[in-house]
Amino acid sequence: MSASSFLSALKSSLSPDVEVEWKAETGSTNDDLKARAHAKAFTGPVLLTVDRQTAGRGTHGRVWRPMAGTLIFSVGLPVTRPFLSAAPGIVSIIAAMAVAKAASQGAREKVLVKWPNDIWTAGGKAGGILIETVTDRTGARSLIIGCGLNLAVEPGGRTGNGWPITAITPRVSVLSAEMRGELLGLIVSELLAQFASVRSTQDFARLIERWPLYDAFHGRTVVWSTPDEPGHETAGIDRGIDATGRLIIEGRRGEWSALSGELISLLGEEKKK
Secondary structure, eight states: OOHHHHHHHHHHTSOTTSEEEEEEEESOHHHHHHHHHHHSOOSSOEEEEEEEESSOBOGGGOBOOOOSEEEEEEEEEEOOTTTTSOOHHHHHHHHHHHHHHHHHHTBSSOOEEETTTEEEETTEEEEEEEEEEEEOTTSOEEEEEEEEEEEEOOTTOBOTTSOBBOOOOBSSOTTOHHHHHHHHHHHHHHHHHHHHHHHHHOOOHHHHHHGGGTBTTTTSEEEEEOTTSTTOEEEEEEEEEOTTSOEEEEOTTSOEEEEOSEEEEETTOOOOO
């Protein structure tokens, strides 16, 4: 991919106040921005994107292995009100919804979110979000939003939980450096706009109301597990999220519970091949 063409298209798709950095390869874009933010907190948006990442991480400490055709990037932002007191779960939801919305605009198929932070399309996982915060020596905080999106995959791949690995299929060729730059610019612009809107309105309620439009499994019976109880699985109907971004589940007797953890399967349905 032509770096100059990619960067030119990317920068022209972004606001001039976004600092853009590109590398051919790095260990982890999140780790790179965390190191910068630890030395000095961000005062404005910073975007780091790379062609290859050798030490990417997913949620729960999992190793994240990008496919050959992947958009890999992290965005650094200063932490301001109302995010100073926001639950990490709701911040992750905001980011995932923004990425799904923008990716849908440039894709041939609807892009959704599998709670809490997987980018979902064509019946499988096409990417993920990793949210981290860093405090510098003065106590100022920065938010790091890491994202990897598959644009091309080999058929038959599966995640550790057995979900199909899929790709977002852009409306234009992924081989075009300019088109990849514009797609990334579209996604980052929406991400920044969503966070700016919440910062301005301090209104998380509207996002929570809109969540069912993006929830890949809303209204379906799902099985989930929690990190605190490995091996323990429970089923219920996905009814949305609460104010902290936790999943709301309707149990067998009609009781409602707000849970953390992750969805691992759909009850009574085989994961699509």
